[in-house]
Amino acid sequence: MISVLRNMMRRKLRTLLTVLGILIGVFALTVMGAMAEKMNLLLAGGVEYYSGHVTVTSSSDSGFSGAPISTALGKRLARVDGAAAAVPVVGLTLKGGQSATFGIPDMVTGFAAGFTKYDKFKLYPAQGRLIRSSDRGVAMVGSELAREYKLHVGQTFRAHGTPLKIVGILQATMTAPDQEVMVSLHDVQQMFLAQLPPMLRKGLKAGDIASAINVYPKPNVNGDLLAARIKRSGIPGIKVSSPSDMRKQFDQMTVVFNVIVMGSAIIALVVGSLSVINTMAMSVAERVKEIGLKKALGAHTVSILQEYLMEAAVIGFIGGLAGLGLGSLLVNAINSATTTTQIFAVTGRLAIGAVLFATILGVAAGFLPALRAARLNPVDALRSE
């Protein structure tokens, strides 16, 4: 190992440049990967959050805070064979125009009492307590949102002009609830109605409004089957999203982020491997005589191959570690400088993956030059100058 390091130090500048080549690649991989990892965490949480039930929205709804659906439909939905309960939920963006942010927008949400009973996704307070359906003018806040607005229990927070006393802060879920202000269904319905244009507001009663109705299947009833039954039930004006529909949507988004990671991995691959190939080819060319000597002294082809591969692996490993370190520094700096949602997460698998990737890249790129070295004819090698 010492001899490997010493060989690397023979040409300090060249080794440094090669390490830099890998560093740049792994740096890109770390930063882009951290972004994708954060998204994947959100999406994985989202799958869990949204896929335990059938989501029923108004057929004219195009998103989370589009056209409302009537809570009255809940009763009909609950009667569909296999349905355990139908729970109206309301969600609207915290700030009117904020729907187009990176990731998930900050939301104000509320749901009917059945949610905590039926939903597989459980919420736990980090401070204070959870919201109750009888609550008025109080809120519990997701962990990200609490960090963003520096909120704590007992403080008053205004959402859509309504003052809300914070009674609880949620534990981090790594997905949507982290960015939600949760209030009672009654309160969010009032807010929802108030933000509708006067034209739409006319004739609507706050208590009748829901953004969606979550229909929970009975135990042993498949969510997709329940969705199919709801579709066949003939209830007019509804759009039914089955758990697998939701999962598919999330999977599509996951694919996008994985493509981003792949892209940065390819950058790392090209930049890093070219520099390793160049460096290793140069050091083999410079050390031809030495290789001949080692062979004359009894070194096997495999020993020479190992020596050079080890050198390439160490260059890859150091470059990978440095790239990961620098990438993590940048990502952490950005994360702590952003007041809004954090967009990076350097996960354990990303860190290990990036360093491993760089090391393997070093070995793979160093393989051909190393093989050339190992196969040199000792007589020719010794004769070279």
Add this chain to the structure above:
Amino acid sequence: MAIVELRDVHKIYHVGKESVHALAGVSLRVNQGEFLSVMGRSGSGKSTLLNIIGCLDRPTRGEVVIGGVNTNSLRDGRLADIRSRRIGFVFQMHNLIPIMTALENVMLPMKYAGLRNRRERALEMLERVGLADRVKYRASDLSGGQRQRVAIARALSTNPDIVLADEPTGQLDSQLSAQIMSLLRSLNLDLGQTFVIVTHDPTVAEQTDRTIRVLDGKIAGEEIRPLARPEGPPSEAASNALAAIMAGSNPAG
């Protein structure tokens, strides 16, 4: 007993469209413990002969037997084993690895041979060649004579049967050259190893038991000097070596 036996060895190199007959039917027996020199003009084929004895190169035709093993059919890996366990090389340009210390250079062949106690053995060899106080010096910080001593210690570190030296004094002045030759000779007498020394210096050749003359890839003559041995009562190894030389000095081939 012959430690090296060449039977009608030919070596043909192809340089472009030209064929160069570097060795043209060499037959040679070298006995265990012999202190042999090979002389010839440059291009006569003496280095090729040394490379073939050292299993660094394969003959185009003919047989090479090292320690009773016919090497013709051996794979590269087995040849590497023979090089590492049975043969030690001393090169004209000493060929030390400059970034390694004297000690590390001497330990290197033992690593390839998979030997234990490398450090102790390397220290012992360096002491034997008079460099006990230079073990931690990098090869690049040693003088020419010292480097050649390290190279000799390295060649002997694995306790090989045969030491092949290609112009070991070629880069040294006459005083250093005499020192190196007397060192090689004393090692030969004390350790009983076989030495094959390629040289074009007659004073070097005169110190060996036998000189083979190579001309145009063939053995053109032989000179036997049983009296080349230093005066004084020979050690047991030395008398064995002498007996071996006498036994093997019948006409080559």
